[in-house]
Amino acid sequence: MPSTDDIFSLPPSVVSRIEGDAQSLIRREAEAWLVERCRETLESAGKWTLDYSSPDAYELSCEPHRERWSRTLGEWAFEAPLNPLFEPFYDNGKVFARWLRIDLADGLQGRAVLALPKNCNHPVPLVIAQHGLGSSPERVFGLNDDAGYYNGYALSLVEAGYAVLAPLNVIEGPPRARLARLCHLLGRTLWGLEAGKLRRFIDCVSDFPELDASRIGMWGLSLGGYYTAYTAPLEKRIKVAITSASFNERWHKMAVSSPLYTAYIDVEEEHFWIPGYFAGGFGDAELAALICPRALQIQQGRADGIGWWPIQEKEFDRAKKFYDQLGVGDRIEYAGHNGGHEILTGQGLDFLRRFL
Numbered sequence: 606m607p608s609t610d611d612i613f614s615l616p617p618s619v620v621s622r623i624e625g626d627a628q629s630l631i632r633r634e635a636e637a638w639l640v641e642r643c644r645e646t647l648e649s650a651g652k653w654t655l656d657y658s659s660p661d662a663y664e665l666s667c668e669p670h671r672e673r674w675s676r677t678l679g680e681w682a683f684e685a686p687l688n689p690l691f692e693p694f695y696d697n698g699k700v701f702a703r704w705l706r707i708d709l710a711d712g713l714q715g716r717a718v719l720a721l722p723k724n725c726n727h728p729v730p731l732v733i734a735q736h737g738l739g740s741s742p743e744r745v746f747g748l749n750d751d752a753g754y755y756n757g758y759a760l761s762l763v764e765a766g767y768a769v770l771a772p773l774n775v776i777e778g779p780p781r782a783r784l785a786r787l788c789h790l791l792g793r794t795l796w797g798l799e800a801g802k803l804r805r806f807i808d809c810v811s812d813f814p815e816l817d818a819s820r821i822g823m824w825g826l827s828l829g830g831y832y833t834a835y836t837a838p839l840e841k842r843i844k845v846a847i848t849s850a851s852f853n854e855r856w857h858k859m860a861v862s863s864p865l866y867t868a869y870i871d872v873e874e875e876h877f878w879i880p881g882y883f884a885g886g887f888g889d890a891e892l893a894a895l896i897c898p899r900a901l902q903i904q905q906g907r908a909d910g911i912g913w914w915p916i917q918e919k920e921f922d923r924a925k926k927f928y929d930q931l932g933v934g935d936r937i938e939y940a941g942h943n944g945g946h947e948i949l950t951g952q953g954l955d956f957l958r959r960f961l
Contacts, residue, residue: 643860643883650886653894657930660898670886671895674838677885679793681801683709687809694718695746700763702746705770707809715802717772718742720763721815730820730961731768731810733803733843734759737827737850738778742771745826755826758950762824765954767961768816770806774799774832781876794879800836807842818842822961826850826948827911838895845961846896847953849904850946853912854920855888865913893924893937900936900960904952908945936960 612620656666685708692704702720709715722729734745737754744750747757759769775781775795785795811818822845825833830851837846859869859882869877893901903921907914921939928937940952 640860644856647856647883647886647888650884651888651891653886653891655894655927655930657932660931660933663898663931667895667897670891671838673885674887674892674895675797677879677881677887678800678835678839679788679791679797680839681793681798683713683801683805685710687805689809691719695720697723699723700760702763702769705806705809707805709802709805715772715806717770717806718746719810720746720759720769720771722763722766722768725766725815728815728817729766729768730822730957731770731816731818732762732957732961733806733821733823733825733833734762734769734771735823735825735829735832736771736774736776737825737829739776740826740829741776742773745769745771754947756948756950758824758948758953761950761954762957767822767957768810770810772799772803772806774828776828778874778876782873785876785878789880795876796832796835796879799832800839803832803836804840807840811842820844820961822846822957824849824953824957827946834889834892834896837899837901838892841899843899845900845902845957847902847904847956849948849953850906850909850911852889852903852905852917852921854916856883857916858912863913866916867910888923889920890923890927894927897927898931898933898936900956902938902940902953902956904940904942904949906942906944906947908943911946914941 653670656662687707690706694704695702699722700720701723702718705717705719707715736742736745745755745759747755747760759771762769775784781795788794788798807821810816821842823833823837823843824847826849830848833846833848834851837843862868862871905914905917918939925934925937928934938956940949942949
């Protein structure tokens with residue numbers, strides 16, 4: 606510690622400097638120690654023993670980890686009658702889209718846009734198109750998206766013969782932080798609330814005769830990519846998952862400052878902090894393991910500041926090992942590109958055609 610022989614002999618300005626030096630030292634010591642503990646904890650807790658003898662055996666060996674992930678998220682299991690209600694959204698010669706509202710619990714509802722290809726004579730597969738932070742279901746359809754992050758991919762999906770469900774989530778950091786704090790008081794997270802909501806939407810639309818409930822995919826950008834990566838491990842009815850602009854090596858992304866990418870430790874995004882995340886051994890590769898053997902495409906731009914692409918590609922190599930050891934390595938794909946924070950519509954549609 607900074608010290609002197611006689612603290613009372615020093616002027617107040619020097620005492621203040623000594624106080625500041627002491628705080629600087631213990632703060633940096635604590636952070637360095639905690640960051641290293643995060644790395645060690647994630648590495649040790651993520652060493653899972655899985656059964657690769659068959660897909661069924663593999664999924665059975667994943668169940669304890671799947672249940673632990675549900676507990677880590679603090680997932681809500683909503684059971685209220687759904688009482689679906691439709692309101693207008695968009696209708697032309699090719700697309701028929703409506704707002705769908707369902708009851709989750711007393712005083713809590715879920716809202717999403719459900720779009721169907723018009724004049725289709727058979728049940729069609731469904732893709733859940735999840736928007737990101739600061740966005741909306743309207744933007745996944747190409748509205749108010751001047752920067753072209755979404756490239757109207759939801760509309761392209763409907764025109765390609767898919768139904769689209771575009772759920773509405775809370776989109777701004779401060780309101781999400783307020784809700785996250787309230788969820789934490791209950792031992793849960795906002796992620797668990799919205800994952801539970803999404804699963805109830807699947808319950809609802811699975812009964813619609815226009816939809817083929819055996820063929821459901823999910824595709825999200827940014828925060829929507831997180832929701833895809835967080836929900837698909839829990840919801841096996843999601844047969845294909847596509848994450849755009851979200852996949853990362855989680856220790857670096859959460860806890861390690863760098864000029865090469867934005868780390869959450871350096872920004873006011875409180876809602877991204879999930880208690881016990883690393884203690885459960887959940888890196889992005891491990892969440893991919895809980896999606897396996899279902900199909901997973903990861904879209905990631907090298908110019909995207911959410912991560913540094915060599916680190917992201919190394920994490921993908923870890924994820925792919927789970928698929929390779931099960932003999933289904935063709936069902937996971939890294940769609941790397943030289944762009945930034947955006948959807949790759951063509952690559953995603955090609956992947957869906959192969960596996961959905």
